[in-house]
Amino acid sequence: MIVQRARNGEPALCQDCYRTPEAVCHRCGRTRPCYHARTDKPVCGPCTERPAATCTRCRRQRPISAHWPLGAVCQTCYLKILHTPAECALCHGTHPLTGRAASGAGLCGPCAGYPVDYACACCGRTGYLHAAGRCAYCVLDDRLRTLLTGPDGQITAQLLPLLEVFSQVDNPADAIERCAGSPSLRLLAQLAASGEPLTHESLDAFGSGMSVNYLRDLLVHSRVLPPQADDVERIPAWLETQLATRPAHHGTLMRPFLHWFLLKRARRRATNRPYKASDEYGLRARLGQALHLLKWLDDQYLALNALNQHVLDIWLSEGTTARRDISYFLTWTAARRLTGSLTVPPRPADQPTSFLDEDNQWPLLQRCLTDTTLPLDTRCIAALSLLYGLPLQRLRHLTCDQLERTAKGDTVLKIGSSPLPLPPPLADLLTRLATAPPPRRRSAFQSPDGETQPAYLFPGVSPGRPVSPQTIRSRLKSLGITARPTRNSALVALASDFPAVIVADYLGMHISTTTRWVNYIRKDWATYVAARTEDTKNRAGSSDSGTPTLVRTPGG
Template sequence: MARSGLPVTHELLDEFPPGQALSHVRGMLVHSGVIAERNEYLERITPWLDQLLEHRPAHHVRLIRPFAHWHVLLRARRNARQRRITYGSSEFVKSRIRSALHFLTWLDGQEKSLDTLRQEDIDRWLVSGPHERYAVRCFMDWAVRRGIVGSITVPAPRHGHPVRFIDEDRYTQLLRRCVNDVDLPVDVRVAGALVLLFGVTVQRVLQLRLEDLNCGNGSIDIRLGDKPVRLPPRLAQLVLELAESPRDRSAVSRAVGTTQFLFPGRVPGRPAHAAAFANKLNRHEIKITEVRNTARITLALDLPAAVLADLFDMHINTAVRWVQRAKRDWSTYIAARAEDLNHEWRPQRLT
């Protein structure tokens, strides 16, 4: 780059093969102010798409490119104006594109095309594979609206009920361990406690900046959603300890200025990677899905959906489903318990 004499831009960096080295160099240049910051999770999708389509048949490329750029990515960019694009969001976008490609490949194997596609073909595709195939609905809706296929319908995938939880004793044990176990790394203790208490995703925890902490009068308010939440005193002390600990892992970060992320990553100026940090929590027996589900069902028993969404960075539809699930399960439990008690104390007739 230095020898070329060309201006250093994101577009120039995009010409290099994607990988960890490129990501690190880009992070250093952004952090030092050489190039402007951009949403990398979103912008990385285009070079990923180019690589994905490189050896695909021409008739696949002619369909997937407009679908990806003018439907999936366009919608993602609109959403990015209101909600940040995270690693999970970018993987969701990629899954829609992969699903369309898988379906087109399957059609080729059936010696069919979109011109001759019938409803029984799409139904056969759906029932002959995993539930993730229903993601093709996004592609089919787009194709129907543009007249590429006839009147084809793909039912919306049903939201499966969470099935992985932990019992109350285990939940309490993990929370106490995060708060009190000095042998655990402090970043694990803070992240684990936030997930256990508030049911937030790891991605949201890692996006926390120092400016999201409001310290005053011996307490700390933290902003996870639209409204701040007051932290319990012991957790507030841990968060303060993490915020005041040495933060920068690279010489570039130390030279330019301290990172503002509460959980800094290896790439200068960026937070820790979500998947890697989730694995770190799992290694310390904090199973993310189980503890997050348990926290959410517990909160949903006491708080209305609107409050859950405002406080804990949860989409309102997700919050509504959790509240409905909590009320249904609680009512079922009470009815079952009443039946058990009635059966237990009913006088038995002697024979």
């Protein structure tokens, strides 16, 4: 649709390419895109006067955006009707209902005598027309084809699944905005223009930033690239970024340490359990300590083979207990005779020290279950933390499939080997969350076979990825909840009421972990009983020695 004709040697412009010229608005005095910019009275959009009238649909006094057969409608009702096509009472087709029959039933424009049917000029889909008489899906398809076109003017067969994935998003207008301003999609356009096949290795060449990770998730989710073993396979690219500014001998040591020791162990463990994000954090911590030790040795003008127990103890004493992660690196160097056999003190067993006050715990839980002004996902995350003390990694990986309804009508959550019965208020919240549409800013990308993979209860921004631990912490913090004290208080309550094997069975925790919590509770009670016994003996001894004691008698 041409909105500006060619003139004075300038080409004609369509609605997509036309930009309103900027001028000084004669009403507000600000420099803005203005109508009538070539006249002596330019006016910007906010200052454009539209007559106010009573909207036929919402009955409010608002500026009118359209006059339809059903009456004058404001901007809010205009967009609401166009974005929600429904069945016409006369032709039974799906159209925006811009008219109304005498019975009150909705009618489409042609059936109500209105010439505009709001049908896309390309695909015929009715509803809101995004640009030039086309729907947002057709505009998005054109943008993607331009984005994915290779040097030969064609889209490679490898990238065709992306067109299908984007054609099924819930909010195509949001996807159009991403095509214009997303660094990830700009990187994809750069890779498509090169004409080379896309691989994980070609993405690794761009580092491990957020835009690269988002693009990798999108390509894996759309089956353009094969799946990786979750976050752990991103560690090599992260290491190369760290080694970019370091001496060459650091890379000579760190690359085999990562590939032949850390990743080998991690992949072997993956055969018995799925990867979690904590594995990535653990590997980065071990690599980070090894890099820190190598830099410290360089600053001391010492070679790695000069590292002895005395030098190691000095390095350990200068930092926190996090430096004890160096034991993995020193085990590897000792096995290859790069260093001698060195001893690193083990991490001390941490005892829980911070707890959520019981006077605050239950009011917070009550608020999560009843306060409808809070976001639904935040209420569910906080309630699961307050009741069951689930760690963040377990929370973020919960899927809709783990929520089931039994034959008796009860709702259970499959976390451990036995389904966990949920109280009705929490079951209702989780059921609503599992069946709710995705948030507006997180368009649900579907895989080419039409199945959403995977269906996380708490989806993240990247396709096919759960919400990040940092996001969960911030949501809990918005309610005044800190993750660690909340988890400690919930586990103390469970360990004091149930045997260790029951807690492990329902929550999917290791039996040794639940046993430590039960023993911690028992030790606390044993210490209390011993203290009371000792206090009673002291009081009895003081009374026998003739020391006066205060005895409170009824009424005394």
